[in-house]
Amino acid sequence: MSGSSDYIPPKVWTWNKANGGQFASINRPIAGPTHEKELPIGRHPLQLYSLGTPNGQKVTIMLEELLALGHSGAEYDAWLIRIGDGDQFGSDFVKINPNSKIPALMDRSGETPIRVFESGAILTYLAEKFGTFLPTVPAARAECLSWLFWQMGSAPYLGGGFGHFYAYAPTKIEYAIDRFAMEVKRQLDVLDRRLAESEYLAGSQYTIADIAVWPWYGGLVKGWTYGAAEFLRVEDYKNVQRWADAVFSRPAVQRGRMVNRLSGDLSSQLHERHDASDFDTRTQDKLAAAE
Numbered sequence: 104m105s106g107s108s109d110y111i112p113p114k115v116w117t118w119n120k121a122n123g124g125q126f127a128s129i130n131r132p133i134a135g136p137t138h139e140k141e142l143p144i145g146r147h148p149l150q151l152y153s154l155g156t157p158n159g160q161k162v163t164i165m166l167e168e169l170l171a172l173g174h175s176g177a178e179y180d181a182w183l184i185r186i187g188d189g190d191q192f193g194s195d196f197v198k199i200n201p202n203s204k205i206p207a208l209m210d211r212s213g214e215t216p217i218r219v220f221e222s223g224a225i226l227t228y229l230a231e232k233f234g235t236f237l238p239t240v241p242a243a244r245a246e247c248l249s250w251l252f253w254q255m256g257s258a259p260y261l262g263g264g265f266g267h268f269y270a271y272a273p274t275k276i277e278y279a280i281d282r283f284a285m286e287v288k289r290q291l292d293v294l295d296r297r298l299a300e301s302e303y304l305a306g307s308q309y310t311i312a313d314i315a316v317w318p319w320y321g322g323l324v325k326g327w328t329y330g331a332a333e334f335l336r337v338e339d340y341k342n343v344q345r346w347a348d349a350v351f352s353r354p355a356v357q358r359g360r361m362v363n364r365l366s367g368d369l370s371s372q373l374h375e376r377h378d379a380s381d382f383d384t385r386t387q388d389k390l391a392a393a394e
Protein backbone atom coordinates (compact mmCIF):
# COMPACT_ATOMS: atom_id res chain seq x y z
CA MET A 104 0.00 0.00 0.00
CA SER A 105 1.46 3.38 -0.92
CA GLY A 106 1.49 6.15 1.69
CA SER A 107 3.55 8.75 3.47
CA SER A 108 5.04 6.38 6.05
CA ASP A 109 8.15 8.58 6.37
CA TYR A 110 6.18 11.19 8.35
CA ILE A 111 6.73 11.22 12.09
CA PRO A 112 4.47 13.70 13.92
CA PRO A 113 6.46 16.23 15.97
CA LYS A 114 5.83 16.57 19.73
CA VAL A 115 3.75 19.70 19.19
CA TRP A 116 1.80 20.44 16.03
CA THR A 117 2.53 23.79 14.38
CA TRP A 118 0.62 25.59 11.65
CA ASN A 119 2.33 24.96 8.32
CA LYS A 120 0.56 27.59 6.22
CA ALA A 121 2.06 26.34 2.96
CA ASN A 122 0.92 22.70 3.14
CA GLY A 123 -0.16 22.89 -0.50
CA GLY A 124 -3.71 21.62 -0.10
CA GLN A 125 -6.48 23.07 -2.22
CA PHE A 126 -7.93 24.90 0.78
CA ALA A 127 -4.61 25.96 2.32
CA SER A 128 -5.43 29.64 1.84
CA ILE A 129 -8.65 29.50 3.91
CA ASN A 130 -7.98 26.76 6.48
CA ARG A 131 -6.82 28.07 9.86
CA PRO A 132 -6.42 26.51 13.33
CA ILE A 133 -8.11 29.52 14.97
CA ALA A 134 -11.64 30.91 14.93
CA GLY A 135 -12.96 34.46 14.86
CA PRO A 136 -13.04 37.20 12.22
CA THR A 137 -10.01 38.15 10.14
CA HIS A 138 -11.40 41.46 8.89
CA GLU A 139 -14.22 43.97 9.34
CA LYS A 140 -16.97 43.44 6.78
CA GLU A 141 -20.57 44.56 6.77
CA LEU A 142 -23.09 42.19 5.21
CA PRO A 143 -25.78 43.51 2.84
CA ILE A 144 -29.43 43.35 3.94
CA GLY A 145 -32.19 43.01 1.37
CA ARG A 146 -35.92 43.68 1.56
CA HIS A 147 -37.19 40.20 2.43
CA PRO A 148 -37.88 38.75 5.90
CA LEU A 149 -35.18 36.11 5.50
CA GLN A 150 -31.57 36.96 4.68
CA LEU A 151 -29.42 34.02 3.64
CA TYR A 152 -25.64 34.24 3.36
CA SER A 153 -24.46 31.17 1.52
CA LEU A 154 -22.88 29.37 -1.42
CA GLY A 155 -24.37 26.68 -3.67
CA THR A 156 -22.45 23.72 -2.22
CA PRO A 157 -24.45 20.72 -0.94
CA ASN A 158 -24.68 22.34 2.51
CA GLY A 159 -25.89 25.60 0.96
CA GLN A 160 -28.37 23.88 -1.37
CA LYS A 161 -30.26 22.32 1.54
CA VAL A 162 -31.49 25.74 2.65
CA THR A 163 -32.30 27.20 -0.77
CA ILE A 164 -34.21 24.02 -1.66
CA MET A 165 -36.18 24.32 1.60
CA LEU A 166 -36.97 27.99 0.95
CA GLU A 167 -38.08 27.27 -2.62
CA GLU A 168 -40.27 24.40 -1.35
CA LEU A 169 -41.87 26.73 1.22
CA LEU A 170 -42.52 29.39 -1.41
CA ALA A 171 -43.99 26.74 -3.73
CA LEU A 172 -46.47 25.91 -0.95
CA GLY A 173 -47.47 29.57 -0.80
CA HIS A 174 -45.62 30.66 2.36
CA SER A 175 -44.86 34.26 1.43
CA GLY A 176 -43.05 34.69 4.77
CA ALA A 177 -40.32 32.51 3.30
CA GLU A 178 -39.34 35.17 0.75
CA TYR A 179 -35.62 35.55 0.91
CA ASP A 180 -32.53 37.33 -0.30
CA ALA A 181 -29.66 34.92 -0.96
CA TRP A 182 -26.29 36.66 -0.82
CA LEU A 183 -23.16 35.04 -2.12
CA ILE A 184 -20.41 34.16 0.34
CA ARG A 185 -17.23 33.29 -1.56
CA ILE A 186 -15.50 30.94 0.86
CA GLY A 187 -12.44 30.68 -1.40
CA ASP A 188 -11.93 34.43 -0.86
CA GLY A 189 -12.42 34.17 2.93
CA ASP A 190 -15.83 35.96 3.11
CA GLN A 191 -16.81 33.57 5.94
CA PHE A 192 -14.23 35.29 8.16
CA GLY A 193 -15.76 38.77 7.78
CA SER A 194 -16.92 40.36 11.07
CA ASP A 195 -20.66 40.45 10.28
CA PHE A 196 -20.66 36.87 9.00
CA VAL A 197 -18.93 35.59 12.13
CA LYS A 198 -21.60 37.36 14.22
CA ILE A 199 -24.20 35.15 12.50
CA ASN A 200 -22.08 32.00 12.43
CA PRO A 201 -19.20 31.87 14.94
CA ASN A 202 -18.14 28.67 13.14
CA SER A 203 -17.41 30.64 9.91
CA LYS A 204 -19.18 28.28 7.52
CA ILE A 205 -22.03 28.66 5.09
CA PRO A 206 -25.04 28.52 5.25
CA ALA A 207 -26.02 31.25 7.73
CA LEU A 208 -29.51 32.71 8.08
CA MET A 209 -30.91 35.88 9.67
CA ASP A 210 -34.65 35.93 10.27
CA ARG A 211 -35.58 39.63 10.27
CA SER A 212 -39.35 39.08 10.29
CA GLY A 213 -39.77 39.87 13.99
CA GLU A 214 -38.81 42.79 16.23
CA THR A 215 -35.48 41.21 17.14
CA PRO A 216 -33.53 39.49 14.36
CA ILE A 217 -32.83 35.80 14.97
CA ARG A 218 -29.61 34.19 13.74
CA VAL A 219 -29.47 30.51 12.77
CA PHE A 220 -26.39 28.57 11.69
CA GLU A 221 -25.72 24.90 10.82
CA SER A 222 -27.86 23.64 7.95
CA GLY A 223 -29.71 21.08 10.09
CA ALA A 224 -30.67 23.77 12.60
CA ILE A 225 -31.79 26.07 9.76
CA LEU A 226 -33.98 23.35 8.20
CA THR A 227 -35.55 22.54 11.57
CA TYR A 228 -36.08 26.24 12.36
CA LEU A 229 -37.82 26.85 9.02
CA ALA A 230 -39.88 23.65 9.26
CA GLU A 231 -41.12 24.67 12.71
CA LYS A 232 -41.69 28.30 11.73
CA PHE A 233 -43.88 27.35 8.75
CA GLY A 234 -45.27 24.09 10.17
CA THR A 235 -44.31 21.83 7.29
CA PHE A 236 -41.78 19.20 6.09
CA LEU A 237 -41.28 18.02 9.71
CA PRO A 238 -43.98 15.57 10.83
CA THR A 239 -45.75 16.25 14.11
CA VAL A 240 -46.78 12.66 14.85
CA PRO A 241 -44.07 11.41 17.29
CA ALA A 242 -43.01 8.27 15.39
CA ALA A 243 -42.70 10.04 12.03
CA ARG A 244 -41.02 13.04 13.65
CA ALA A 245 -38.47 10.79 15.34
CA GLU A 246 -37.73 9.04 12.04
CA CYS A 247 -37.33 12.37 10.24
CA LEU A 248 -34.98 13.80 12.89
CA SER A 249 -33.01 10.55 12.99
CA TRP A 250 -32.25 10.76 9.26
CA LEU A 251 -31.61 14.50 9.48
CA PHE A 252 -29.01 13.96 12.20
CA TRP A 253 -27.65 10.93 10.32
CA GLN A 254 -26.83 13.29 7.48
CA MET A 255 -25.10 15.78 9.78
CA GLY A 256 -22.91 13.03 11.22
CA SER A 257 -22.28 11.14 7.98
CA ALA A 258 -21.61 13.78 5.30
CA PRO A 259 -18.28 14.92 6.81
CA TYR A 260 -16.95 11.42 5.99
CA LEU A 261 -18.14 11.88 2.42
CA GLY A 262 -16.98 15.49 1.94
CA GLY A 263 -14.15 16.06 4.41
CA GLY A 264 -12.96 12.45 4.22
CA PHE A 265 -13.56 10.76 0.86
CA GLY A 266 -13.98 13.89 -1.30
CA HIS A 267 -10.99 15.59 0.24
CA PHE A 268 -8.57 12.71 -0.20
CA TYR A 269 -9.94 11.44 -3.55
CA ALA A 270 -10.31 14.78 -5.32
CA TYR A 271 -8.49 17.59 -3.51
CA ALA A 272 -5.47 16.40 -1.47
CA PRO A 273 -2.13 17.28 -3.11
CA THR A 274 -1.04 13.60 -2.97
CA LYS A 275 -3.14 10.47 -3.40
CA ILE A 276 -2.86 8.50 -0.16
CA GLU A 277 -4.15 4.97 -0.66
CA TYR A 278 -4.84 4.37 3.03
CA ALA A 279 -7.02 7.50 3.33
CA ILE A 280 -8.91 6.96 0.06
CA ASP A 281 -9.49 3.31 0.90
CA ARG A 282 -10.74 4.04 4.40
CA PHE A 283 -13.19 6.74 3.33
CA ALA A 284 -14.36 4.94 0.14
CA MET A 285 -15.29 1.99 2.35
CA GLU A 286 -17.25 4.24 4.72
CA VAL A 287 -19.04 6.10 1.92
CA LYS A 288 -20.07 2.82 0.29
CA ARG A 289 -21.35 1.64 3.65
CA GLN A 290 -23.37 4.86 3.99
CA LEU A 291 -24.80 4.43 0.47
CA ASP A 292 -25.85 0.90 1.44
CA VAL A 293 -27.52 2.24 4.60
CA LEU A 294 -29.54 4.62 2.42
CA ASP A 295 -30.24 1.96 -0.21
CA ARG A 296 -31.67 -0.45 2.34
CA ARG A 297 -33.83 2.26 3.91
CA LEU A 298 -35.11 3.42 0.53
CA ALA A 299 -35.93 -0.18 -0.44
CA GLU A 300 -38.55 -0.23 2.32
CA SER A 301 -39.65 3.41 2.26
CA GLU A 302 -40.50 5.90 -0.47
CA TYR A 303 -38.76 8.76 1.33
CA LEU A 304 -36.32 8.68 4.23
CA ALA A 305 -38.83 9.38 6.98
CA GLY A 306 -41.68 7.36 5.43
CA SER A 307 -44.23 8.12 2.74
CA GLN A 308 -43.80 11.90 3.09
CA TYR A 309 -41.05 14.10 1.65
CA THR A 310 -39.42 15.90 4.62
CA ILE A 311 -36.41 17.94 5.69
CA ALA A 312 -34.54 14.62 5.98
CA ASP A 313 -34.73 14.22 2.18
CA ILE A 314 -33.88 17.91 1.70
CA ALA A 315 -30.73 17.47 3.84
CA VAL A 316 -29.54 14.16 2.41
CA TRP A 317 -30.28 14.71 -1.29
CA PRO A 318 -27.67 17.41 -2.13
CA TRP A 319 -24.89 15.15 -0.77
CA TYR A 320 -25.92 11.57 -1.57
CA GLY A 321 -28.35 12.28 -4.43
CA GLY A 322 -25.62 14.32 -6.12
CA LEU A 323 -23.10 11.53 -5.50
CA VAL A 324 -25.21 8.78 -7.12
CA LYS A 325 -26.07 11.05 -10.05
CA GLY A 326 -22.32 11.37 -10.70
CA TRP A 327 -22.14 15.12 -9.99
CA THR A 328 -19.60 14.93 -7.16
CA TYR A 329 -15.82 14.37 -7.11
CA GLY A 330 -15.82 12.53 -10.48
CA ALA A 331 -16.18 9.35 -8.42
CA ALA A 332 -19.29 7.68 -9.91
CA GLU A 333 -17.37 4.81 -11.51
CA PHE A 334 -14.91 4.44 -8.62
CA LEU A 335 -17.77 4.00 -6.14
CA ARG A 336 -20.02 2.07 -8.60
CA VAL A 337 -22.92 4.35 -7.75
CA GLU A 338 -25.23 2.66 -10.26
CA ASP A 339 -25.41 -0.31 -7.84
CA TYR A 340 -27.51 1.70 -5.38
CA LYS A 341 -30.80 1.32 -7.24
CA ASN A 342 -33.10 2.56 -4.50
CA VAL A 343 -30.97 5.64 -3.88
CA GLN A 344 -31.05 6.27 -7.65
CA ARG A 345 -34.87 6.00 -7.70
CA TRP A 346 -35.20 8.40 -4.75
CA ALA A 347 -32.58 10.83 -6.14
CA ASP A 348 -34.54 11.07 -9.42
CA ALA A 349 -37.85 11.56 -7.59
CA VAL A 350 -36.42 14.39 -5.47
CA PHE A 351 -34.74 16.03 -8.47
CA SER A 352 -38.02 16.00 -10.40
CA ARG A 353 -39.38 18.62 -7.97
CA PRO A 354 -39.24 22.13 -9.52
CA ALA A 355 -38.35 23.67 -6.12
CA VAL A 356 -35.32 21.38 -5.88
CA GLN A 357 -34.19 22.41 -9.36
CA ARG A 358 -34.56 26.09 -8.45
CA GLY A 359 -32.92 25.73 -5.04
CA ARG A 360 -29.93 23.97 -6.60
CA MET A 361 -29.27 27.00 -8.83
CA VAL A 362 -29.07 29.58 -6.06
CA ASN A 363 -25.59 30.86 -5.06
CA ARG A 364 -24.09 28.32 -7.44
CA LEU A 365 -20.66 29.11 -8.88
CA SER A 366 -19.93 25.92 -10.81
CA GLY A 367 -21.43 23.85 -13.61
CA ASP A 368 -23.32 24.99 -16.66
CA LEU A 369 -23.68 28.81 -16.63
CA SER A 370 -27.43 28.52 -17.18
CA SER A 371 -27.71 26.60 -13.89
CA GLN A 372 -26.02 29.34 -11.85
CA LEU A 373 -28.04 32.05 -10.14
CA HIS A 374 -25.35 33.81 -8.13
CA GLU A 375 -27.76 35.78 -5.97
CA ARG A 376 -31.49 35.49 -5.56
CA HIS A 377 -33.54 38.51 -4.52
CA ASP A 378 -36.82 37.85 -6.31
CA ALA A 379 -38.72 34.86 -7.70
CA SER A 380 -38.40 36.41 -11.16
CA ASP A 381 -34.60 36.05 -10.97
CA PHE A 382 -35.08 32.45 -12.13
CA ASP A 383 -37.00 33.63 -15.22
CA THR A 384 -34.14 35.98 -16.08
CA ARG A 385 -31.82 32.98 -15.93
CA THR A 386 -34.10 31.02 -18.25
CA GLN A 387 -34.23 33.92 -20.71
CA ASP A 388 -30.42 34.16 -20.66
CA LYS A 389 -30.30 30.45 -21.41
CA LEU A 390 -32.71 30.79 -24.33
CA ALA A 391 -30.79 33.79 -25.68
CA ALA A 392 -27.50 31.85 -25.43
CA ALA A 393 -29.04 28.95 -27.35
CA GLU A 394 -30.15 31.19 -30.27
Ligand SMILES: N[C@@H](CCC(=O)N[C@@H](CS)C(=O)NCC(=O)O)C(=O)O
Nearest residue numbers: 129156158186204205206221222223
Ligand atom coordinates in the same frame (compact mmCIF):
# COMPACT_ATOMS: atom_id res chain seq x y z
N1 LIG B 1 -22.14 21.26 9.45
C1 LIG B 1 -22.17 22.45 8.67
C2 LIG B 1 -21.15 22.36 7.58
C3 LIG B 1 -21.02 23.65 6.81
C4 LIG B 1 -19.80 23.64 5.92
O1 LIG B 1 -18.92 22.79 6.03
N2 LIG B 1 -19.71 24.64 5.01
C5 LIG B 1 -18.55 24.75 4.16
C6 LIG B 1 -18.96 24.82 2.69
S1 LIG B 1 -19.85 23.39 2.20
C7 LIG B 1 -17.82 26.05 4.45
O2 LIG B 1 -18.44 27.07 4.65
N3 LIG B 1 -16.48 26.02 4.46
C8 LIG B 1 -15.67 27.17 4.66
C9 LIG B 1 -14.54 26.94 5.60
O3 LIG B 1 -14.41 25.80 6.10
O4 LIG B 1 -13.79 27.87 5.85
C10 LIG B 1 -23.58 22.64 8.11
O5 LIG B 1 -24.23 21.63 7.83
O6 LIG B 1 -24.04 23.79 7.99
